Amino acid sequence: MKPKLAMFSFTSCEGCQLQILNLEDELLSILNAVEIVNFREAIDEKAQDYDIAFVEGSITTPEEIEEVKDIRSKAKLVVAIGACACLGGVNAMKNFFPLDFVRNEVYKEKASCFPTLPVQRVGDVIKVDYEMHGCPITKKEFLHVTKSLLLGIPLKQIHYSICTECKTAGNVCLFDKGETCIGAITRGGCDAICPTFGDGCEGCRGFVDEPNFEGMIQVLADRGLTKPEIKNKFTYFNGLDVIETINDKIEEFVK
Amino acid sequence: MKIYFLPKDKVKLLVESVLDEFQVFGAKAKEMKFEFGKIDTAAELRLDYNTTILPPVKTFFPNDEKILEFKPNGQTTSVHENSKKVLFGVHPCDIHAIEMMDNIFSTPPEDKHYLERRKDSIIIGINCNTPCSDKILCYDKGTYKADSGFDLMFWDNGESYLVEVVTSLGNFLASKFSYFFNFFTEYSGDFHEFKSEYHKRQDFVFEKKLTRKISELPEAMRQSYESELWHEVGAKCLSCGSCNIVCPTCYCFDVKDVVDIDLAGGHRCRNWDSCQNLDFACVGSGENFREKSSQRNRHRVFKKEVYLPQNKGYSGCVGCGRCNTACIAGISLIDIYNNVFSEEV
Numbered sequence A: 001m002k003p004k005l006a007m008f009s010f011t012s013c014e015g016c017q018l019q020i021l022n023l024e025d026e027l028l029s030i031l032n033a034v035e036i037v038n039f040r041e042a043i044d045e046k047a048q049d050y051d052i053a054f055v056e057g058s059i060t061t062p063e064e065i066e067e068v069k070d071i072r073s074k075a076k077l078v079v080a081i082g083a084c085a086c087l088g089g090v091n092a093m094k095n096f097f098p099l100d101f102v103r104n105e106v107y108k109e110k111a112s113c114f115p116t117l118p119v120q121r122v123g124d125v126i127k128v129d130y131e132m133h134g135c136p137i138t139k140k141e142f143l144h145v146t147k148s149l150l151l152g153i154p155l156k157q158i159h160y161s162i163c164t165e166c167k168t169a170g171n172v173c174l175f176d177k178g179e180t181c182i183g184a185i186t187r188g189g190c191d192a193i194c195p196t197f198g199d200g201c202e203g204c205r206g207f208v209d210e211p212n213f214e215g216m217i218q219v220l221a222d223r224g225l226t227k228p229e230i231k232n233k234f235t236y237f238n239g240l241d242v243i244e245t246i247n248d249k250i251e252e253f254v255k
Numbered sequence B: 001m002k003i004y005f006l007p008k009d010k011v012k013l014l015v016e017s018v019l020d021e022f023q024v025f026g027a028k029a030k031e032m033k034f035e036f037g038k039i040d041t042a043a044e045l046r047l048d049y050n051t052t053i054l055p056p057v058k059t060f061f062p063n064d065e066k067i068l069e070f071k072p073n074g075q076t077t078s079v080h081e082n083s084k085k086v087l088f089g090v091h092p093c094d095i096h097a098i099e100m101m102d103n104i105f106s107t108p109p110e111d112k113h114y115l116e117r118r119k120d121s122i123i124i125g126i127n128c129n130t131p132c133s134d135k136i137l138c139y140d141k142g143t144y145k146a147d148s149g150f151d152l153m154f155w156d157n158g159e160s161y162l163v164e165v166v167t168s169l170g171n172f173l174a175s176k177f178s179y180f181f182n183f184f185t186e187y188s189g190d191f192h193e194f195k196s197e198y199h200k201r202q203d204f205v206f207e208k209k210l211t212r213k214i215s216e217l218p219e220a221m222r223q224s225y226e227s228e229l230w231h232e233v234g235a236k237c238l239s240c241g242s243c244n245i246v247c248p249t250c251y252c253f254d255v256k257d258v259v260d261i262d263l264a265g266g267h268r269c270r271n272w273d274s275c276q277n278l279d280f281a282c283v284g285s286g287e288n289f290r291e292k293s294s295q296r297n298r299h300r301v302f303k304k305e306v307y308l309p310q311n312k313g314y315s316g317c318v319g320c321g322r323c324n325t326a327c328i329a330g331i332s333l334i335d336i337y338n339n340v341f342s343e344e345v
Helices: A015-021 A027-033 A062-074 A082-087 A089-096 A099-113 A139-151 A162-168 A213-222 A227-235 A246-253 B008-021 B092-106 B112-119 B168-176 B191-205 B214-223 B229-236 B242-246 B293-312 B322-326 B333-343
Strands: A004-009 A035-038 A052-056 A077-081 A130-132 B002-007 B023-030 B033-039 B065-070 B076-078 B085-090 B122-126 B152-157 B160-165 B253-259 B266-272
Touching: A004 A015, A004 A062, A015 A052, A015 A082, A015 A139, A027 A035, A027 A139, A052 A062, A052 A082, A077 A082, A077 A139, A082 A089, A082 A130, A089 A227, A130 A139, A139 B253, A162 B242, A162 B266, A213 A227, A213 A246, A213 B229, A227 A246, B002 B008, B002 B168, B008 B023, B008 B085, B008 B160, B085 B092, B092 B112, B092 B122, B122 B168, B152 B191, B160 B168, B160 B191, B214 B293, B214 B333, B229 B293, B229 B333, B242 B322, B293 B333, B322 B333
Parallel strands: A004 A035, A004 A052, A052 A077, A077 A130, B023 B085, B085 B122, B122 B152
Antiparallel strands: B002 B160, B023 B033, B065 B076, B065 B266, B152 B160, B253 B266
16 A cells, blocks of 8 residues: 655645645656645645655644644654744744734734744654755655655755855855855755855755854854844744844854 | 967867867856856857866766666666866866876776776866966965876967977877867977976966975974864854865765665765765764864864875875865965964974
8 A cells, every 4th residue: 555645734835835746747656656645735635544744834823733743643754844844934033023912913903813822843843753944845855755755764864054065066156246145054955046046045944953153143244244134144044043042142243 | 298389369279179079178257257167169168267166177076976877676787977078278286186086086996987087088288377366375385387187288378378298198189180280380499498487487476375385284284183273263164065065186975875756776876075064974873073163174184284195195285275265254274274384383
């Protein structure tokens, strides 16, 4: 019997599911190997029985906590996909404001109907077997992870930086063009797609393990970035990781 | 050795002729910099470039190189690529780097993938009239000139080039384009005198960056092993790996298997690796022998200036300056070497 795959979506734009749907040349081959039983972007059916769950989106309501726990109890393997699920992502900016303020701003007079919570990563709520980073995830990594899971090959998180991939691509460094980028401390795996097309890395794949924040802050300050600009670079996708420490670090290193 | 005389306005015709017969790789403009890559038209090729983002040697050691194919029945095939290539316009520092990589990859166990790509390739060097930047160490290292490692060498002679033909492959190129060599006239001047005058002109514009002789570096480096310097460098370093990727003598790679979508066959490929990555020295049991950035930085420099001189008799750094240019944190081998010299008792 073919393993059953299910896709689930929490607070997110569902762009990661769309990436999977965009695998047009490979989807039929994937369906030879697996049965997809839950995939809101593609099918109407909703099954309760599945082996591998891909979960996108961050967890932001009491209801979502219950749902994601239910998924964990049913799935043999859970893979968090995308910046929202793995890092909190852009959604995590919510946590920089008082909860009531955010809730009233969005839902106005209906606010009391919508209970809300500070943003959490999927991994903060349930055990996650692997994290597939990016905003959105890459099709290449989805295929690699799916094939590895089906074959029982252990998955290894990527440890090299975006710079490694950007230099490998032979790009002119954005710093040489008077721009800035945090690819040096961001986890690779996207083939440095943004710098390759001329846009600085914003850190959507999360930081590498043991990132040198102090060094990166110093580099950005040396290029003339102000304290708020540096803070924005670090908190765009990675707010949850740095919320507690970033202000102190910036104060310490930016004169 | 033969010396030819080539007017500069004939170079384009030469390149066009070579392009008809060979794959040509050389420097071409990329935004405000230069890249070393496949040349499709003679107009693309630039001989007046300063340096290239990635070094020429990567032509023989490409990233994501497929080295093996495996089939569902267990059959495996080693994959080799062998096409006749001409590397047109390689600077002396990069010629030294290719010579070094030839030695590394031909030391048993031989790396057939590199050697096959390298085997029939013809290297046309071009000397540097002026330094390409202030981040280079080639004058200290003596790598601003090359006596070997090329098949032909272009020497700038104002309105023309003197072309030095030194190897059988160089002669092969000459005979292959015998019709073309009508453009050449034998150079009748004293070539040795020309060379010595050329190097004298270089002496005016190239400058030494190190406070002491390069020959004293390995010993000074050894004594710096416990130095505070490495902690200072480690604190600045972002462990991004750029220095390794752009280096013309970094040869470390990681190997991975890519399974086909049918989950049966697939291929094995190798990717450039960096000793500055956190998990570079991480072994199967989970231990990491160089878990601190300071240790990884020290290792990179020691590999170039202590271990290779000790084991191979040559330095692993050709002074091209690419790492110094690529480092956004401003870490420079020039500063490191001078600090090591000043610390030594």
